[in-house]
Amino acid sequence: MNFTASKQPENCLLGPESDSQRTLYPYVTGTSVVALKYKDGILMAADMGGSYGSTLRYKSVERMKPIGKHSLLGASGEISDFQEILKYLDELILYDNMWDDGNSLGPKEVHNYLTRVMYNRRNKFNPLWNSLVLGGVKKGEKYLGTVSMIGVNFEDNHVATGFGNHLARPILRQEWHENLSFEDGVKLLEKCMRVLLYRDRSAINKLQIAKITEEGMTISPPYSLKTYWEFSAFENPTQGAVGSW
Amino acid sequence: MFRNQYDTDVTTWSPAGRLFQVEYAMEAVKQGSATIGLRSKTHVVLGCVNKANSELSSHQKKIFKVDDHIGVAIAGLTADGRVLSRYMRNECINYNFTYESPLPVGRLVVQLADKAQVCTQRSWKRPYGVGLLVAGLDESGAHLYYNCPSGNYFEYQAFAIGSRSQAAKTYLERRFENFADSSRDDLVKDALMAIRETLQGETLKSSICTVAVVGVGEPFHILDQETVQQMINAFEIVGEQEGPAAEPDAAAGQEAAAEQGGSTDEGVAPMDI
Numbered sequence: 001m002n003f004t005a006s007k008q009p010e011n012c013l014l015g016p017e018s019d020s021q022r023t024l025y026p027y028v029t030g031t032s033v034v035a036l037k038y039k040d041g042i043l044m045a046a047d048m049g050g051s052y053g054s055t056l057r058y059k060s061v062e063r064m065k066p067i068g069k070h071s072l073l074g075a076s077g078e079i080s081d082f083q084e085i086l087k088y089l090d091e092l093i094l095y096d097n098m099w100d101d102g103n104s105l106g107p108k109e110v111h112n113y114l115t116r117v118m119y120n121r122r123n124k125f126n127p128l129w130n131s132l133v134l135g136g137v138k139k140g141e142k143y144l145g146t147v148s149m150i151g152v153n154f155e156d157n158h159v160a161t162g163f164g165n166h167l168a169r170p171i172l173r174q175e176w177h178e179n180l181s182f183e184d185g186v187k188l189l190e191k192c193m194r195v196l197l198y199r200d201r202s203a204i205n206k207l208q209i210a211k212i213t214e215e216g217m218t219i220s221p222p223y224s225l226k227t228y229w230e231f232s233a234f235e236n237p238t239q240g241a242v243g244s245w
Numbered sequence: 246m247f248r249n250q251y252d253t254d255v256t257t258w259s260p261a262g263r264l265f266q267v268e269y270a271m272e273a274v275k276q277g278s279a280t281i282g283l284r285s286k287t288h289v290v291l292g293c294v295n296k297a298n299s300e301l302s303s304h305q306k307k308i309f310k311v312d313d314h315i316g317v318a319i320a321g322l323t324a325d326g327r328v329l330s331r332y333m334r335n336e337c338i339n340y341n342f343t344y345e346s347p348l349p350v351g352r353l354v355v356q357l358a359d360k361a362q363v364c365t366q367r368s369w370k371r372p373y374g375v376g377l378l379v380a381g382l383d384e385s386g387a388h389l390y391y392n393c394p395s396g397n398y399f400e401y402q403a404f405a406i407g408s409r410s411q412a413a414k415t416y417l418e419r420r421f422e423n424f425a426d427s428s429r430d431d432l433v434k435d436a437l438m439a440i441r442e443t444l445q446g447e448t449l450k451s452s453i454c455t456v457a458v459v460g461v462g463e464p465f466h467i468l469d470q471e472t473v474q475q476m477i478n479a480f481e482i483v484g485e486q487e488g489p490a491a492e493p494d495a496a497a498g499q500e501a502a503a504e505q506g507g508s509t510d511e512g513v514a515p516m517d518i
Contacts, residue, residue, distance in 0.1 A: 099351075099352060099355075101349065101351045101352065102351070102383070102384060102385040103349040103351065103352065103383065103384050103385070105344070106346070108344075108345060108346060109344035109345065109346045112343060112344050112345040112346070113344055116342075116343050139384075
């Protein structure tokens with residue numbers, strides 16, 4: 001007898017495949033990742049939270065990792081799927097290094113590889129439940145792209161996942177410009193992360209900012225943002241709201 | 246060549262440690278018509294002699310575009326060459342689809358060599374009877390490789406394969422030190438002159454040779470007959486004056502096919518510039 005809980009409706013067309021385990025919903029998730037291009041490369045920020053539903057369960061999850069010599073990957077969504085992706089990429093980079101010739105996979109190549117992986121998984125109805133941000137610099141060329149769990153991919157000067165798309169992107173659209181200095185880039189990212197901290201329930205106040213340039217990748221130790229809760233708008237927030245108390 | 250008792254199949258070693266079938270396959274390459282390749286830091290030129298069987302037929306295709314940045318010229322069993330070109334094109338397309346980036350030549354060449362090696366170690370196969378001159382661009386610049394039926398591959402500054410290739414090799418050996426910094430047009434000129442060497446007396450015309458170029462900012466393409474002929478003519482002029490490689494022709498994409506109309510044996514010494 002089959003004890004696995006597969007919620008297949010009777011008119012399911014999946015046939016013999018329907019018994020295998022497929023991702024139906026995520027369990028431990030990370031929230032937004034925000035990234036932008038600046039003068040020397042890419043800056044990326046993500047908090048260190050791993051939520052278990054509405055519980056903020058894990059508070060030291062590193063959601064950004066270096067890939068090879070030239071790239072940086074940040075992920076939101078299911079943490080175990082992110083770890084799986086890191087294994088795929090590890091193998092990819094290993095084989096690339098084993099060629100031992102003058103060539104190496106740059107951020108564009110890694111981004112496209114990831115797009116293929118995500119899209120093919122989606123086609124099999126077994127997605128890797130992540131939104132990925134891939135940034136890097138190779139031979140002076142800066143690259144920043146994103147891939148979603150359904151395989152939607154694009155490049156831009158600044159990208160974000162999840163809530164970041166709604167809260168951080170508008171700020172970036174207003175304030176991003178070419179050739180930001182490192183300090184300005186960090187300030188801009190912190191501004192975005194602060195808004196997310198105020199407004200995203202799954203955000204925690206412990207974040208890292210990663211930087212990747214031609215020289216390499218560095219990731220800051222975890223730190224927290226200063227917050228201010230004395231805004232007058234925060235007092236009696238539901239004063240004018242209809243049907244609230 | 247020799248009839249041996251160890252040459253029946255490729256999986257039999259001779260007592261001297263040779264695989265005769267593989268060596269016989271390399272002979273097939275030597276029987277093919279001449280093919281040459283040479284490179285500078287930024288460009289690679291491939292050229293070959295293309296003689297049609299009869300006046301009624303067209304000549305065999307010996308140069309294949311594999312991708313925008315890679316091309317190959319073959320000598321030997323052209324059917325084998327065609328099949329390997331298809332394999333190379335496939336590999337390039339697949340890599341490009343996954344990585345949106347061109348397949349580095351160096352890696353393609355290794356894959357090709359590994360494919361050839363398989364045929365030297367299976368009793369139900371035979372080695373490919375074709376030598377390939379692979380020209381391509383990489384992150385590290387322009388490259389020219391030679392893949393042989395044995396499964397070996399070598400990188401060259403300039404090389405020639407096929408029948409009467411020794412004459413071309415001699416010419417290239419004398420001049421190769423200058424190739425690295427040659428201009429694109431000079432490189433094509435040298436290619437045509439090398440082809441001329443293999444013709445040994447016959448007039449070099451664009452109808453019997455093919456030239457192709459790949460370079461930084463220039464995707465791989467085969468030069469058309471007219472362009473080749475114009476370059477040949479330019480060289481004839483230059484050849485008589487024994488001058489340096491100046492091209493009086495206006496057309497920009499000229500190939501330097503260095504041939505002269507007159508008989509080569511008489512009096513005109515090889516250019517020792």
